[in-house]
Amino acid sequence: MQGNSGALMKPEACPHCSLTPGPMLGLERLPSCRCLHSQTHAHEHTLTAPVLPQGNYAAVNLLSQSSRISTDEPEELTAEGRCGCQVQMAGCEEVSVSGFEEFSRAVEQHHGKTIFAYFTGSKDAGGRSWCPDCVQAEPVVREGLKHISEGCVFIYCQVGERPYWKDPNNDFRKNLKVTAVPTLLKYGTPQKLVESECLQANLVEMLFSED
Incomplete structure (x- = not known):
């Protein structure tokens, strides 16, 4: 992934599951977070990335990667819709x-x-x-x-x-x-x-x- 200066940028890890996304070009906008609410609290996350110099948008997507959210955080898991997922x-x-x-x-x-x-x-x-x-x-x-x-x-x-x-x-x-x-x-x-x-x-x- 490149910034406006052309230098490679290291994609940031997802704040919800710490997985590092890979690039997927051509998508202008993706939702910030979507909880799957399976019994293992698997999550799928999509994050918006910076604009590339060519004018294209780079979107990063964890696709079908998932993470098991530990149940030793009961307050977070029960705050809003079991895991606290509210996206503004x-x-x-x-x-x-x-x-x-x-x-x-x-x-x-x-x-x-x-x-x-x-x-x-x-x-x-x-x-x-x-x-x-x-x-x-x-x-x-x-x-x-x-x-x-x-x-x-x-x-x-x-x-x-x-x-x-x-x-x-x-x-x-x-x-x-x-x-x-x-x-x-x-x-x-x-x-x-x-x-x-x-x-x-x-x-x-x-x-x-x-x-």
Whole structure:
């Protein structure tokens, strides 16, 4: 990786798991952190890197690397969504949660704010969801976040493993009427995008930007 002077820069280690990322060119922007919330607390992190002299952007990505977060830090692991992952983005605050209880807690903690929620099949330690449609929809949804109003909250919710999700009596189906993944919704309103609708950038932008 090169700085503006052309000299090689040593990439900084991820502050969350101490892994050193490798370069991946051509990506303008990546989210700062996303917790996978597996039982081993595996994490995937992406960090934004400096602009290269050629005018391209260099993004560093840990890809499918993961780290086991020690459970001897209970306060950090339980502060916000089990591991304290809250990312302050340009227009909104992102909270990553896993399961219905964590989702309900996040909604309660942000009572009074405009909340958008994205429900996706849970990911394995390598960062891959069991839901193929969710894998395709996530980059579209994340691109749409640039249209979200300042002060809003975006909750990224992993619903659980496939057997749990297929149970017609799971909490998401019973209490939130979320019957398919991926689902993107504006909490407390009828505004909702389901499955293939989450792949349509114009619909995602409309949901995030409309009052």
